[in-house]
Amino acid sequence: MHAFVVGVAHYPYVGKGLGTGPARRLLDDLGQVTVPEPSAREIAEWLLTAPRQPDDPPIGTVEVLISAPHPVKVRASGGAPVEVESAVHENFRAAFRRWLRRCEASRDNVAIFYFCGHGWRHGDQLLLLEDLGEDPELVLANSVDLGVLRARMHLTGPRLQAYFVDACREVPMDLTLSGSRPRALVDVPEPDGPLHPVDAPVFFSTAMGHSAFGDGGAATPYTEGVIAALEGLGACRKGGQWAVTTSSLAAHLQNIIDWNQVGEGNQEVRIEGQWAGRGVLHSLAGAPMVPFRIGCSPPGTPLPERVTARAMISPSPVSSVQVFEANQGHLSAGFYEIDVAYPPDSRFTGDTILWQIDPPNEVLSLTVRSRLPDRS
Known part of the structure; x- marks a missing residue:
């Protein structure tokens, strides 16, 4: 070159x-x-x-x-x-x-x-x-x-x-x-x-x-x-x-x-x-590190307190788990199970999603729901 x-x-x-x-x-x-x-x-x-x-x-x-x-x-x-x-x-x-x-x-x-x-x-x-x-x-x-x-x-x-x-x-x-x-x-x-x-x-x-x-x-x-x-x-x-x-x-x-x-x-x-x-x-020597941000739907719903990404490798998940306490970060390109956590006193919760992380960047779109009231 x-x-x-x-x-x-x-x-x-x-x-x-x-x-x-x-x-x-x-x-x-x-x-x-x-x-x-x-x-x-x-x-x-x-x-x-x-x-x-x-x-x-x-x-x-x-x-x-x-x-x-x-x-x-x-x-x-x-x-x-x-x-x-x-x-x-x-x-x-x-x-x-x-x-x-x-x-x-x-x-x-x-x-x-x-x-x-x-x-x-x-x-x-x-x-x-x-x-x-x-x-x-x-x-x-x-x-x-x-x-x-x-x-x-x-x-x-x-x-x-x-x-x-x-x-x-x-x-x-x-x-x-x-x-x-x-x-x-x-x-x-x-x-x-x-x-x-x-x-x-x-x-x-x-x-x-x-x-x-x-x-x-x-x-x-x-x-x-x-x-x-x-x-x-x-x-x-x-x-x-x-x-x-x-x-x-x-x-x-x-x-x-x-x-x-x-x-x-x-x-x-x-x-x-x-x-x-x-x-x-x-x-590259390996998979690139890809920047991501968290997006929530419907618009206006609060961002989660914590995001957990579990790397998935067929045929079974591996133990690689990364936890983010900010709503952005970097993940190695690959397939992940994404879980979110809200504070215990929050009335919101989010679903677990599966997501393919690819370059150049990703917005992880979360569906946020209202938490069902405790009937106990």
């Missing part, structure tokens, strides 16, 4: 009144952002430290570029933090070529690309690098056309590729008026025959024409969701074990983000690109 991780949290040429006409309006519409630094660092460190199972391709290399107002260091497994280069166009172009060369060494490699920073939509997705607007007359020169990058990877890259883009996808009218284009990263030759099939989804953090989400100096909800999904909440059963595939990640990522942002917003993940859904991005 070869990864390329980019975060841009420093744009020295935006909001300075540089240039004229469309270029000036484009640059002045952008502001400084803080979330790409922690987001890219967390992704890079997860890739460098996450345990890999015997069936997984080992981590080969992780190219990291992060721009911030200060030097940025990334910690690898068992090593001292390493300072990384900034995400200016020259560095991006060199790192992309190194990544491409490593990826295309074998069709059996796995290619991972992650970007967090400003973005626009202009034909395809544009990724805006630190030195955007260095020359206002060529305002888009220091941006990256994701479509061109992906086209080059499709020609000679691995069968399995995954792209994660945490950036705005708004479509400013001034992009068309500016007449500027991104500088070339690499030549994209005409194919000399049919393209080989690839499993290469693009996981966008937001819908086309919309802004991305992020607040403060912490990693974005999208990035936290991607990491949680890769760690196991995006997994499915595959060949007798749990694994995160491109299709299971696609099915679960939105639910993971929604679960962590209850009542907070309407971030909508969009998945594009060419993908078959069978590629394995990460295998």
Whole structure:
């Protein structure tokens, strides 16, 4: 597995009144952002430290570029933090070529690309690098056309590729008026025959024409969701074990983000690109731990005082019993008998239920009844 991780949290040429006409309006519409630094660092460190199972391709290399107002260091497994280069166009172009060369060494490699920073939509997705607007007359020169990058990877890259883009996808009218284009990263030759099939989804953090989400100096909800999904909440059963595939990640990522942002917003993940859904991005050593919450019916009935979960393994229950005195927690994926308890003086009681706990999360829906009066 070869990864390329980019975060841009420093744009020295935006909001300075540089240039004229469309270029000036484009640059002045952008502001400084803080979330790409922690987001890219967390992704890079997860890739460098996450345990890999015997069936997984080992981590080969992780190219990291992060721009911030200060030097940025990334910690690898068992090593001292390493300072990384900034995400200016020259560095991006060199790192992309190194990544491409490593990826295309074998069709059996796995290619991972992650970007967090400003973005626009202009034909395809544009990724805006630190030195955007260095020359206002060529305002888009220091941006990256994701479509061109992906086209080059499709020609000679691995069968399995995954792209994660945490950036705005708004479509400013001034992009068309500016007449500027991104500088070339690499030549994209005409194919000399049919393209080989690839499993290469693009996981966008937001819908086309919309802004991305992020607040403060912490990693974005999208990035936290991607990491949680890769760690196991995006997994499915595959060949007798749990694994995160491109299709299971696609099915679960939105639910993971929604679960962590209850009542907070309407971030909508969009998945594009060419993908078959069978590629394995990460295998697990065992069943994932799945978050759950308790829900009661009818609405308005009180939550129980205690929840007991008994693991069931055919043909008989095992002795594994977990007791929760809160109305949320984590259970290993599997089949459970769920029992609830109310205080002795409560007029409510609940039925025992059987429930299959599966990733990415579960709401255990309890039917609550009024306790029959004591007739003794």
